[in-house]
Amino acid sequence: MILRLVIADGSQTPAVAESVEVADDGAISGWRSVSDGGVGWFAGHLPPGELAEVRALVGAIRAVPPPVPAPPESAEEVLELLATGPVSIAGIADGPGDWPSLAAASRRLLDRLTDFPRAAVAAHHPAPGVARLVHRGTDPVRVDLGDIAVGATSWRGYYELAGDWSGEVEGPGEVEAGPGWTYDIPIGVDGPGSVDGSGSVDGSGGVDGSGSGFESDVVVHLTIDFAILSGTTRVPVRASYTPAVG
Amino acid sequence: MSDLSEAPIPDQQATPDRKSPDVRTPDTAGPGMLPAAGNAALARMLQGAPGGTAALAELVQFGGNAQVARFAGLGDGSAAPPAPGPVAPPAPVNVTVGAHGEEVRDAQIKLSRVQASALPLTEDGRYGPLTASAVRTFQTSAGIAPPTGVLDPVTKTRLDAAFAALPPPARTVLSLGSTGADVGFAQQKLNALGAAPRLTVDAVFDARMLVAVVKYEIGALSRFPTGTVDAAMWADLDKKVKGGFVANEGAGATPVEQNTPSGTATSLAKQVAGTSLHPVTGVGGLTRGPAVEELQQKLNKAGAAPPLKVDGAFGPLTTAALQAFQTGRVPPLAGTGTADKATWDALDAVAPGSTTGAVERQWTEEVGGHVYGMTGANASRYSWEIQKTRMVVTAKITFVGLAPPAAWFGHVESVWNRYMGVETASGKSMPIDFRMVRGAGGDANTVTVSAGKGRANAGQWFAGDKDAANTIPHEFGHLIGLQDEYQLHPGDFVQATGHEPPVGDATGAAVAVTPATIAANLQAAMVARSSANARAASVGAGVKEGAFAQQVVEAYAALATVTVPAAAALPGPPPVPAKPAVPLTGNLLRDLDAALPDDNPRYDTIQVFSYSSGSIMGDPGREKDPHDHGAQPRHIAQFMTILGQALGGTWEAKRR
Numbered sequence: 001m002i003l004r005l006v007i008a009d010g011s012q013t014p015a016v017a018e019s020v021e022v023a024d025d026g027a028i029s030g031w032r033s034v035s036d037g038g039v040g041w042f043a044g045h046l047p048p049g050e051l052a053e054v055r056a057l058v059g060a061i062r063a064v065p066p067p068v069p070a071p072p073e074s075a076e077e078v079l080e081l082l083a084t085g086p087v088s089i090a091g092i093a094d095g096p097g098d099w100p101s102l103a104a105a106s107r108r109l110l111d112r113l114t115d116f117p118r119a120a121v122a123a124h125h126p127a128p129g130v131a132r133l134v135h136r137g138t139d140p141v142r143v144d145l146g147d148i149a150v151g152a153t154s155w156r157g158y159y160e161l162a163g164d165w166s167g168e169v170e171g172p173g174e175v176e177a178g179p180g181w182t183y184d185i186p187i188g189v190d191g192p193g194s195v196d197g198s199g200s201v202d203g204s205g206g207v208d209g210s211g212s213g214f215e216s217d218v219v220v221h222l223t224i225d226f227a228i229l230s231g232t233t234r235v236p237v238r239a240s241y242t243p244a245v246g
Numbered sequence: 247m248s249d250l251s252e253a254p255i256p257d258q259q260a261t262p263d264r265k266s267p268d269v270r271t272p273d274t275a276g277p278g279m280l281p282a283a284g285n286a287a288l289a290r291m292l293q294g295a296p297g298g299t300a301a302l303a304e305l306v307q308f309g310g311n312a313q314v315a316r317f318a319g320l321g322d323g324s325a326a327p328p329a330p331g332p333v334a335p336p337a338p339v340n341v342t343v344g345a346h347g348e349e350v351r352d353a354q355i356k357l358s359r360v361q362a363s364a365l366p367l368t369e370d371g372r373y374g375p376l377t378a379s380a381v382r383t384f385q386t387s388a389g390i391a392p393p394t395g396v397l398d399p400v401t402k403t404r405l406d407a408a409f410a411a412l413p414p415p416a417r418t419v420l421s422l423g424s425t426g427a428d429v430g431f432a433q434q435k436l437n438a439l440g441a442a443p444r445l446t447v448d449a450v451f452d453a454r455m456l457v458a459v460v461k462y463e464i465g466a467l468s469r470f471p472t473g474t475v476d477a478a479m480w481a482d483l484d485k486k487v488k489g490g491f492v493a494n495e496g497a498g499a500t501p502v503e504q505n506t507p508s509g510t511a512t513s514l515a516k517q518v519a520g521t522s523l524h525p526v527t528g529v530g531g532l533t534r535g536p537a538v539e540e541l542q543q544k545l546n547k548a549g550a551a552p553p554l555k556v557d558g559a560f561g562p563l564t565t566a567a568l569q570a571f572q573t574g575r576v577p578p579l580a581g582t583g584t585a586d587k588a589t590w591d592a593l594d595a596v597a598p599g600s601t602t603g604a605v606e607r608q609w610t611e612e613v614g615g616h617v618y619g620m621t622g623a624n625a626s627r628y629s630w631e632i633q634k635t636r637m638v639v640t641a642k643i644t645f646v647g648l649a650p651p652a653a654w655f656g657h658v659e660s661v662w663n664r665y666m667g668v669e670t671a672s673g674k675s676m677p678i679d680f681r682m683v684r685g686a687g688g689d690a691n692t693v694t695v696s697a698g699k700g701r702a703n704a705g706q707w708f709a710g711d712k713d714a715a716n717t718i719p720h721e722f723g724h725l726i727g728l729q730d731e732y733q734l735h736p737g738d739f740v741q742a743t744g745h746e747p748p749v750g751d752a753t754g755a756a757v758a759v760t761p762a763t764i765a766a767n768l769q770a771a772m773v774a775r776s777s778a779n780a781r782a783a784s785v786g787a788g789v790k791e792g793a794f795a796q797q798v799v800e801a802y803a804a805l806a807t808v809t810v811p812a813a814a815a816l817p818g819p820p821p822v823p824a825k826p827a828v829p830l831t832g833n834l835l836r837d838l839d840a841a842l843p844d845d846n847p848r849y850d851t852i853q854v855f856s857y858s859s860g861s862i863m864g865d866p867g868r869e870k871d872p873h874d875h876g877a878q879p880r881h882i883a884q885f886m887t888i889l890g891q892a893l894g895g896t897w898e899a900k901r902r
Contacts, residue, residue: 006823010849012701017820031819069610069619072724073703076844078823086824153712159651164712221710235819242698
């Protein structure tokens with residue numbers, strides 16, 4: 001192991017609980033609970049160039065940094081190196097210096113991790129009025145879709161709030177998601193019959209309410225809350241879909 | 247934001263600046279301290295030794311001795327509050343939708359209490375449709391026709407009368423061993439009147455409270471101590487300290503605990519010892535802007551000759567004047583030409599006030615048992631300028647990552663630009679305007695703007711945050727040095743908010759196990775590093791925020807401490823980082839934070855054993871307190887001090 005970063009924040013629901021680990025041979029692996037790139041397990045190999053950069057940053061570290069308090073509302077961030085053991089880096093911002101550079105690079109590795117899905121599920125917005133869960137990776141993952149919460153926010157221009165919708169879906173319960181698996185959820189924010197506010201989706205997939213209909217000039221962001229099952233553990237997760245706005 | 251809050255209304259018309267008499271119940275000096283006891287029992291009790299019934303009986307046995315009589319004669323501590331100065335009666339003006347200010351807030355308080363509103367009104371001083379509806383309901387019930395929804399002079403008079411006619415809270419006589427909400431309210435009031443040491447608001451009349459009660463009886467009531475909070479003492483406590491009871495508010499009779507004011511709120515976070523509030527100015531520091539203007543003003547007041555042009559540019563003349571000031575001190579400061587902490591301290595001593603300035607505040611806070619802060623490069627940086635008709639406070643931000651959405655700048659102004667400073671003697675007023683601007687340089691804060699949404703922190707905001715109307719003003723509060731007001735220890739809560747900790751759930755009626763058992767279970771959960779077990783032992787057992795939870799906190803502090811062994815990282819899911827060994831300290835919040843993983847069960851557990859306000863710096867999502875909503879006067883107190891230093895007089899923040 002070259003480094004391991006764990007970020008956790010229980011003040012949010014679902015809790016942020018993310019990890020990334022890089023091994024000596026460049027293997028990168030970890031878990032994402034709240035992510036745009038999918039939630040679940042990820043594993044792959046960093047290209048040699050990237051691995052060399054990580055090695056260089058880690059190799060520059062000689063000692064534990066002086067403690068710096070984390071900014072208010074920060075998540076817990078613990079970076080573990082062989083040379084130092086676990087070190088809290090939540091107070092270390094990006095900037096010049098060995099530790100700021102390493103901290104920033106480690107955080108970026110969490111995003112990089114999602115390029116290597118193994119058994120994960122991501123959110124998509126394939127068509128107006130539809131939120132879709134999509135399996136990513138090569139391995140199956142057991143998910144609990146018995147109680148799905150969907151949030152959809154539409155933006156116009158540059159982050160000008162155009163609509164907001166949330167709903168709860170009674171899904172099929174526990175299912176195994178493998179390659180090619182998808183699950184569509186009707187949403188009421190930008191499709192025919194869209195509504196602002198909150199709603200519910202009935203078992204047939206219909207959306208209660210009525211609204212202004214499809215608007216072509218908005219960008220929709222989605223969050224889909226469900227759970228991933230790992231043995232007897234049920235882990236609440238949030239798959240997000242946040243395309244660029246503006 | 248609560249659905250009961252009233253959003254700003256376009257084209258608001260400010261109500262005339264009517265100077266209503268200040269009807270705030272004054273805080274008075276606490277009970278007189280007894281310098282020594284004339285007999286051993288009294289001495290022990292007053293020193294806080296466990297006394298109980300036996301000690302009280304012992305004291306009574308000595309009743310009438312000269313010492314006790316002398317203590318009783320020390321004074322009653324209930325001296326009349328300073329008489330308010332002559333205040334002109336308010337002009338009879340209609341107040342209606344769109345109005346705002348203290349008078350509207352006063353009406354909102356009363357409308358809720360006389361149950362004219364549908365639900366408790368958010369006391370934001372904004373006269374919106376909910377307030378108008380409540381006025382109409384009141385007018386109808388009071389026989390004022392037609393019901394207009396306008397707070398006209400007749401309606402106001404009738405509303406004031408209806409509020410004044412509300413019955414006082416029914417109080418229970420309390421003595422050693424008493425429990426329940428009234429015990430908690432008495433503890434709040436004794437604290438507010440200076441009980442030392444502070445009483446834990448745990449709703450248990452124990453030996454410590456007995457000491458405080460006896461002290462109060464002797465020092466404030468000038469009576470021989472009975473060890474009871476009887477009707478006379480309740481009357482005195484209620485007269486001196488408002489709040490401290492549960493009132494039914496709104497037509498639905500929603501029970502709402504009335505806050506008990508206590509001391510002077512200090513909402514600013516704790517400044518790091520040894521740091522200056524002034525940025526280093528001059529070579530190696532800021533060479534342009536408000537900090538330089540402040541320096542030039544103060545150098546002029548300190549006698550710079552020839553006087554400097556106050557232009558905010560640090561040039562040769564300013565350098566020379568600064569070096570002259572430095573070397574002219576006794577003993578001299580190093581003539582570096584750079585204003586460091588020592589130089590600024592000397593300047594502040596000579597010239598405390600200026601009409602413009604910059605602040606670089608290094609601070610820390612403890613939230614949920616964890617220390618956070620803005621220090622070093624992350625310090626809070628802001629500036630202020632007293633103009634002819636207003637004071638402008640500016641936080642400059644270097645945004646990195648995405649561009650900030652335009653709406654964010656309006657959110658800051660919507661929440662924060664609601665106050666003015668009023669000079670108490672002259673009545674002169676000055677609106678305080680807050681601005682968030684883009685910029686760079688050594689006097690700017692740095693904020694990363696990320697895509698999507700997540701939980702913002704002081705240094706990272708999310709462009710897709712649909713709750714930005716609350717989030718951004720909260721984070722802006724940190725940029726002007728304010729601390730969080732959630733998940734606080736009781737003492738920190740009092741200091742930050744100026745309220746006593748709420749009594750909340752006083753009895754734990756829904757809890758099937760004792761505080762001692764819950765405390766032991768919590769410690770066992772920490773040893774096992776199990777936040778799920780901690781939540782099950784507390785929230786799961788029915789513990790809610792308030793006095794009963796504080797009994798658990800006290801029981802936990804009494805446990806023998808142990809050390810939780812170090813734990814290796816767990817891959818999960820969910821992943822858990824490696825944790826060092828944790829020697830438990832008896833401080834429940836800190837121990838929960840240190841021993842347990844940062845997850846939802848830990849957060850929930852800490853929540854019930856701590857205190858949070860409903861203000862913009864608190865946690866309005868969890869704490870729906872209609873009385874303490876949005877930005878509060880306490881949050882801008884630092885600028886009242888600055889006004890006083892610059893313009894003289896005593897300034898108070900009032901809604902505008």
